[in-house]
Structure formats: structure tokens, C-alpha cells
Amino acid sequence: MAEPTRARPAGLSRRRLLGGSAAVAGAAGAAGIGWGAATLTHREHDRDPALDTVAFYGAHQAGIATEPPGHAAFVGFDLVAGVGREDIIGLLKIWTDDASRLTQGKPALADTEPELAARPARLTVTVGFGPQLFTAAQLDDQRPHWLKPLPPFSIDKLDAAWCGGDLVLQICADEATTVSHAVRVLSKHVKSLVSVKWVQRGFRNAAKGQTMRNLMGSVDGTVNIAPDTPDFDRLVWDDGGYRPWLAGGTSMVLRRIAMQLETWDELDADGRAITIGRTVDNGAPLSGTKEFDEADFQVVDQYGIPKIPPSSHIARAHHTRDEERFLRRGYNYDDAPAPGQVSNSGLLFASFQRDIDAQYLPVQQRLAEFDALNQWTVPVGSAVFAIPPGVPGPGGYLGQQLFDSVATR
Amino acid sequence: MAEPTRARPAGLSRRRLLGGSAAVAGAAGAAGIGWGAATLTHREHDRDPALDTVAFYGAHQAGIATEPPGHAAFVGFDLVAGVGREDIIGLLKIWTDDASRLTQGKPALADTEPELAARPARLTVTVGFGPQLFTAAQLDDQRPHWLKPLPPFSIDKLDAAWCGGDLVLQICADEATTVSHAVRVLSKHVKSLVSVKWVQRGFRNAAKGQTMRNLMGSVDGTVNIAPDTPDFDRLVWDDGGYRPWLAGGTSMVLRRIAMQLETWDELDADGRAITIGRTVDNGAPLSGTKEFDEADFQVVDQYGIPKIPPSSHIARAHHTRDEERFLRRGYNYDDAPAPGQVSNSGLLFASFQRDIDAQYLPVQQRLAEFDALNQWTVPVGSAVFAIPPGVPGPGGYLGQQLFDSVATR
Numbered sequence: 001m002a003e004p005t006r007a008r009p010a011g012l013s014r015r016r017l018l019g020g021s022a023a024v025a026g027a028a029g030a031a032g033i034g035w036g037a038a039t040l041t042h043r044e045h046d047r048d049p050a051l052d053t054v055a056f057y058g059a060h061q062a063g064i065a066t067e068p069p070g071h072a073a074f075v076g077f078d079l080v081a082g083v084g085r086e087d088i089i090g091l092l093k094i095w096t097d098d099a100s101r102l103t104q105g106k107p108a109l110a111d112t113e114p115e116l117a118a119r120p121a122r123l124t125v126t127v128g129f130g131p132q133l134f135t136a137a138q139l140d141d142q143r144p145h146w147l148k149p150l151p152p153f154s155i156d157k158l159d160a161a162w163c164g165g166d167l168v169l170q171i172c173a174d175e176a177t178t179v180s181h182a183v184r185v186l187s188k189h190v191k192s193l194v195s196v197k198w199v200q201r202g203f204r205n206a207a208k209g210q211t212m213r214n215l216m217g218s219v220d221g222t223v224n225i226a227p228d229t230p231d232f233d234r235l236v237w238d239d240g241g242y243r244p245w246l247a248g249g250t251s252m253v254l255r256r257i258a259m260q261l262e263t264w265d266e267l268d269a270d271g272r273a274i275t276i277g278r279t280v281d282n283g284a285p286l287s288g289t290k291e292f293d294e295a296d297f298q299v300v301d302q303y304g305i306p307k308i309p310p311s312s313h314i315a316r317a318h319h320t321r322d323e324e325r326f327l328r329r330g331y332n333y334d335d336a337p338a339p340g341q342v343s344n345s346g347l348l349f350a351s352f353q354r355d356i357d358a359q360y361l362p363v364q365q366r367l368a369e370f371d372a373l374n375q376w377t378v379p380v381g382s383a384v385f386a387i388p389p390g391v392p393g394p395g396g397y398l399g400q401q402l403f404d405s406v407a408t409r
Numbered sequence: 410m411a412e413p414t415r416a417r418p419a420g421l422s423r424r425r426l427l428g429g430s431a432a433v434a435g436a437a438g439a440a441g442i443g444w445g446a447a448t449l450t451h452r453e454h455d456r457d458p459a460l461d462t463v464a465f466y467g468a469h470q471a472g473i474a475t476e477p478p479g480h481a482a483f484v485g486f487d488l489v490a491g492v493g494r495e496d497i498i499g500l501l502k503i504w505t506d507d508a509s510r511l512t513q514g515k516p517a518l519a520d521t522e523p524e525l526a527a528r529p530a531r532l533t534v535t536v537g538f539g540p541q542l543f544t545a546a547q548l549d550d551q552r553p554h555w556l557k558p559l560p561p562f563s564i565d566k567l568d569a570a571w572c573g574g575d576l577v578l579q580i581c582a583d584e585a586t587t588v589s590h591a592v593r594v595l596s597k598h599v600k601s602l603v604s605v606k607w608v609q610r611g612f613r614n615a616a617k618g619q620t621m622r623n624l625m626g627s628v629d630g631t632v633n634i635a636p637d638t639p640d641f642d643r644l645v646w647d648d649g650g651y652r653p654w655l656a657g658g659t660s661m662v663l664r665r666i667a668m669q670l671e672t673w674d675e676l677d678a679d680g681r682a683i684t685i686g687r688t689v690d691n692g693a694p695l696s697g698t699k700e701f702d703e704a705d706f707q708v709v710d711q712y713g714i715p716k717i718p719p720s721s722h723i724a725r726a727h728h729t730r731d732e733e734r735f736l737r738r739g740y741n742y743d744d745a746p747a748p749g750q751v752s753n754s755g756l757l758f759a760s761f762q763r764d765i766d767a768q769y770l771p772v773q774q775r776l777a778e779f780d781a782l783n784q785w786t787v788p789v790g791s792a793v794f795a796i797p798p799g800v801p802g803p804g805g806y807l808g809q810q811l812f813d814s815v816a817t818r
Contacts, residue, residue: 048616070585112674113626115690119614176479176585176612180624180743180754184670187751199745203585205528207457215589217522261593265521281524334589336608342596345589 050119050175056103058390059248060237061398063124064327064352065227068212069174072331073183073201074254074348076130076165076383077194085137089403091190092127095169096397098186099125108185116181121174123182127398128168128252128385136166142402144243146251146356147386153368155379162256162381165197170252170350176203200256200381202331202348211283211291214332215345216259216376218276219283221328222291223314236327238354238389245401248389251356255349256333256381262342264376275372277312285314313373316366324362326353346377356384459528459584465512467799468657469646470807472533473736473761474636477621478583481740482592482610483663483757485539485574485792486603494546498812500599501536504578505806507595508534517594525590530583532591536807537577537661537794545575551811553652555660555765556795562777564788571665571790574606579661579759585612609665609790611740611757620692620700623741624754625668625785627685628692630737631700632727645736647763647798654810657798660765664758665742665790671751673785684781686721694723722782725775733771735762755786765793 054062079088098108103123107114134143149164171182179201187196204212214220225232240247264272269280277295278285285295286307295314299307308315319325330349337344353359367374388399463471488497507517512532516523543552558573580591588610596605613621623629634641649656673681678689686704687694694704695716704723708716717724728734739758746753762768776783797808 050614050616113622113624115622115626116624119616121614175614176743177614177622177624177741180741183743184624184752184754188671188674191751195749196746196751201743201745205459205530205584205586207459207528213522213524213586215522215525215586215593217524262597265597332586332589334585334592334610336610337605340604342600342605343593345593 050121050178051105052122052174053104053120054122054124056100056125056391057393059392060390061124061126061249061387062103062390063126063170063172064236064250064329064387065232066122066124066172068204068329068331069122069124069172070205071174071176071179071201071203072170072172072348073179073199074350075169075171075183075187075199076197077167077169077187077190078164078197079133079136079166079194080192083136083193085139085403087193088133088137089397089399091167091193092399093397094189095125095127095186096391098189099127099182099398100391100394102182102185108189111185113181113184116177119175119178121178123171123173123178125182125186126170126172126252126387128170128387129399129402130164130166130168130383130385133166137403139402139406142243142245142405144246144251144386146358147384150253150356150361150364150382150384153364153379155368155374155377156382157378157380158382159380162198162200163383165383165385167194168252168254168383168385198381200254200333200348202333204331212330212332214259214330214347215261215334216264216272217280218272219278219291220330220347222278222283223295223318224328225325231322231325232327235323235325235354235359236352245405246386246388247401250352250354250387252385252387253349253351253353253356253360254381254383254385255379256346257349258344258346258378258380260376260378261345274309275312275376277308277314286312309372311370311372313367313371316369316371317363319363324359326351326359326363346380352387459530459587460514461531461583462513462529463531463533465509465534465800466802468801469799470533470535470658470796471512471799472535472579472581473645473659473738473796474641475531475533475581477613477738477740478531478533478581479614480583480585480588480610480612481579481581481757482588482608483759484578484580484592484596484608485606486576486578486596486599487573487606488542488545488575488603489601492545492602494548494812496602497542497546498806498808500576500602501808502806503598504534504536504595505800507598508536508591508807509800509803511591511594517598520594522590522593525586528584528587530587532580532582532587534591534595535579535581535661535796537579537796538808538811539573539575539577539792539794542575546812548811548815551652551654551814553655553660553764553795555767556793559662559765559770559773559791559793562773562788564777564783564786565791566787566789567791568789571607571609572792574792574794576603577661577663577792577794607790609663609742609757611742613740621739621741623668623739623756624670624743625673625681626689627681628687628700629739629756631687631692632704632723633737634734640731640734641736643763644732644734644768645761645763654814655795655797656810658810659761659763659796661794661796662758662760662762662765662769663790663792663794664788665755666758667753667755667787667789669785669787670754683718684721684785686717686723695721718781720779720781722776722780725778725780726772728772733768735760735768735772755789761796 105120107117173179206212211219238246283291287296287299335344514529516526582588615621620628647655692700696705696708744753
């Protein structure tokens, strides 16, 4: 995983060198309103984290092994009728150019709000291809076999408004304004070729090194695979053995999971612990005492009853084979409630795995079959995407490996 | 303005004292995923700003003179039919108790997700009364004369879904999860007495001491009144001379202003500068060179033409008398676009002033009459509220001054 680097580090160092705290205090003193000036003193040596950037170029797209920033927008697009391979290549070149600049804190070409690009805040832009893009590009034979709508599950109550899409952008940053600017630039620059199908915005917050909590109050994502490990490389990144163009790429499943908070509220902490299989307060599996204790489904209590109920969420979600594991990278959502309701909240469940059929599906099938948590969670949106590899360096474009593979065969 | 203080400072100091960087590294090392561990080292001496709190008790409600946090939700409620004075007092006591805890990083009483209260992130909860609340409480004679729907303006295209409300909560914090939790707790605890009329979420980002930019790319809020100045106290806080119960309170105008970004994009930087009256890049008035230069509407160019066009936004919005000034405290919004659209963005314009008629209305009337910016901005929501004073200390409740004033007369 690339370490975040500074946008314009030289300029900042120079300012600090020349002016030090006096320069900072002077800037604040000039402000008409004065908000913030009072708290500047003890922060003057802090860097502004909104200037941190994540590398754009690389073997893999950013936004997957990247530590998740606080805000995300997932944008699904449909291709306009008649758009073909050359148009798609053109669109991908535009997105590549825009993303290579915006992620580094620079305006896009012809950016009409260049000032909004100045705080990249670890912005990442991740592009994915839906099943029908391959048909539009006359590349059906290059579509991975796992790239198709998920089979229907009995627990689903899908709303077409949150499903599918020919293309997806996952846009993440630590500042919401940065996300908005990137969404707008990337959407409007290609608006003659695509229509926006859905926009799903989310957020996640946690202390450094700790697990985020979802809006049910549960730690979410404790069991995950760590970037920069052999497991991660093997389970997330495609090696090109099946579809050579996909080497260094992966897949994304995006599920919009509504939470039934009104009835969830009726459960006390013990009821929640039995449902999830973890304590609410510190997230420890009921077989252990600390969050990152390995869940042991064999441990029984004094009556011989398993401490982690076999029907609990973590018992059902636990991989039965090492090869079923995948990367979870979800975000909370909290939209305006419908009339008569109090909340419209849930989780934008995003997972990344090399093979949806071999990794995500077995787990999802077990959960759909039975999971104590299903009483309070309802999948209302579903989409799958192939995530092409990264752009190795300037001059290339996202997805080039796919289109070059046909040009040269 | 109260300085933010730490939630649980003692615990943190102790951990740092005992463990130092080793303790921090250890905590990260225990994480299954490892995200964040790599960046911990150079941050080990940083405090976690999500533990900062803003005082709840005081002469004024927090969330007005408070430096605006990064996220806000404005929630409008209607009283359920038949709800009267005693019910309203009960509701306000619940909100007071909940807010006094949540803002200090503690769970509300019977909080079903107490863990989500642990990161207050400068949470503030500000309560306001709509015009009809006074009727429901049989206190029509205590309603301030300025508390009524704004007159219609020719530029308005109001949607009733974003207008009015018998009560409002302005909930602000630096983390979106904190805002969601507070909105849910405060809404559900009184759901037998009120229905949610609208929820409007927003965000703002800026470097410390700098002005936020809106989604048109413009600096927004340069001309403002600074907290803790005589002007602020005089222009924002009521002194009780007219309605004794309102001493220490104020009023809030909330306007939802949609931005027509598709046509705004057609304007270049010069066109934007002439429309706003400020340069786009650094926000300087066209009569000056730096953002906080006082706008001088008399300065002319070599042809005798005013450098700041009289039709520009800042020329029209500028107060003609000192007494017209008010506090701006807006947030950007960026919701999912309607089918066929690219963006659904704008500004949640929130202003605070002692007297809406004397301060806000003259400015708004000038803008509605003519403002070059009107071509790209459309008010789609409008609401006004009386903001009661703060709760002086434990045992009191929000709005008590109003209800006590009738009990004892």
C-alpha cells in the first residue's frame, strides 16, 4: 500500500521555514470572522491532512488496498444507447487524465472549479466495468465468468434504482467537498456518453488502527485481510491466468443493505451479542475477550452450548475455507427518511475479491440461507463490477490492458 | 466562544504517560487489517480531534458562535396534532438531557448504540421553535413579531418538502457518524410527539482560519461577524428588551439554495468574478487584492466604471447600514441527482440574527430584486425559527425561560 504523500510539500516547508508560527497567526488574523484563530496555536506544527495524496499510478488501482478515507461516493452509470468501443476508450482516457490530476491535488483539465481540487484529502478514484460494458464494446468473450448480476436471494428486496450499472466510480476522500468535486468533474466530463444511474454516498469514522462502527453500533470489518500480505495479493488481485487483461485487477460487489433500526432498537446488548456473535462494547467474539481474538466456534459454555451461536452473523459469515475470504470496505449511509419514518440508514457493503463466484457467493449464500441478523437487515441494492488493473504510468489509461488485448490478437 | 475541551482527557494522558508510542503501536499491531498502522508513528503525539467537545451549558446555545464543524444536519419537525404545552416541555426536557450528554461524548439515557456516542467530535445541538409551536403551546402572545414565514420572493421556487417546521434541530460535528447518531437519538426519543418533516445534511471544509468554498467554487462567508466581539453580541444575541424570555437567544433563517451548476459551468473565471464581485482564486473583492480587503464600491477603473459591478452579488448583499449585518453559517449540500441530471447541489444557507425583519430581510429583498448571481441560484426551501437562549446549568431545560415566563405572570 502506497504511503500518503504531501501535495506541494515544498511550498509548505518554505512557508514554515520563513514564517513559522507568525505566518500562520498572521493568516488567521486577517480573517474577518476569526473562527479557528483561537485554536491555531497548539496546531501550528501539525500538517494539514487535507493535503495528503494517494499515488494514482501503479500495478493496481488505488482505493482498494488504500486505508479507507472518511467519505465515499459510489456512482453507477449506464452507457448511452449506441456508445461503442471507441467511445468507451475515449471515456476511460478522460477519466484517467482527470483522476491522475485530481488525486494529486491538481485541477482537472478545464476544471471549472479548480480551487476545489486544492484539498485532495487522500482522494482515490476507482473505476469498474459492469457486465453490459463488454457487450457494448463487442468484447463479450473477454467478460469474466463471475461478472453477472448476483443470483436472487430470498432476503433481497431489491429496488432497481440501486442496482446494476455499466460503469462505476468509487470516489473516496477524507473531505466531503473533495468527493463532491471529483464526482461532478468525472460525471460531467463524460455526460454525452453515459447517464448517472445512481449515486450512493457514505461515511466511516474510527480512531487510527481501530475498526469502524456501523449505524447499528456494531464494529464492522474486524475480520478482514490485511493489505501488503501474501493472502491479500492472492485473494484480491487477479494474476492474469484466466483473463490476461485482468492481471492486477479484481472485482467489486456493492450491496446496499438497509438497517431496520426501529426493531433493532428493541434488542438489548445481550440480544445483539447473540445475534452478531460478538459483544457490542468491544466487539470481542463471544468465545474470547478482545476484538481481534480469533472466533472459536467450538467453545461451549457450562451447559455444552456453543458460546457463539451457530445462527449468529459471524458464525454464518465465517469463511469455511481460506479461499473464501475477501476484502470488506464498507461505508455507512444515512439518507433523509421517507414520510412517517425516523431513519433511512444502512451500510454500503463493498467487497473486493478475485473471483465473486468462489469467494463472495458461498458466504452470501450461507447468510441468505440463515443469519440471525437478517431480521434487521434488508439488501435493497446490488451491483457487480470488474475492476481493471492500475495504470502503470503517464500515457496509459484505465482499462487499456483490456482494449490492447483485442487490438493485438 | 468556548474553547473545545477533551472528552476523557485523564484516560488519554494516562495511556500516553504509561505507554507512549509503544502503546499506540501495540494497539495498531493487534488489528487484523492493519490499515492505519503505517501512518501512526508520525501522529503518535497528536490528540484525536474526535474527542474534542463543546460546552453544552451557557447563556447561549452552542452551535452559533461555535466554529462550524465539518458536518451538519438540519432536521425540521412538525408537532403531532393535539400536542400541547406540557408535551412540548416534556420534549424539550428530553432533548436537553440527551444533548447535554451526547455533546460531552456520553451516551444518552437508554441510548441503544452507546458506542456511537464515544466520538463527540465537537458535537453541538441547537434547538429552534417554529411559528406554530407558540400556537400549540397557547403562547401566541410570546411569539416574536419576526417569527413568520418569509414573504414570497420572485426568485423563489419553493418546494413545500423543504419548508417550515414547528421545531428544528441543528446538529453539527466533525464526524458524519456522530451527526447520524445524534439525529437518530434525538428524533426517536420524541417520535410520539413529532414527525420528521425534512432532514437536510451538509458539509463544509477549509483549512484552519480560512473561508470555506461552496460547490460553485466561491469562498462563502468572507464578510461575517466575529464571535466574542461587541458587534456579534449586539447583532446576534437578543437582550430581552422585547421578549424577556428570549434574552441570550436569537433567530435562524434556513434557506435551501439550489445551484444551477450546468449553466454556471459556462461562465469563465472573469464572468464569475463580475457576477460575484470577487476574484475566484483568492476571493479578493474586485476593488482590492486580498480576500479580507474591505470591498470599496466607489473604486472605478480607467473608464470610470466601478470595479465591483453594482449588480454583483457582494454589491447587492452588502449591508447598507451596520445594523443589517448578521451571522452566516452555511453548509454545502450534494444529494443524489434526479434522473437525467448530473448534480443536485447547493447551499444550506443558515443565518443567525437578533431580528429577521431588521437584519436579514432588507438584504434578502435587495438580492431578490436584483443580484447577478440569481441566474444560477434558486431558493427551493425556506424556514425560520426562534432560537431560545442556552441552559445555564444542570437542572434547567431548553426553552424554560419561555415557559417559566407564563407560569409566573
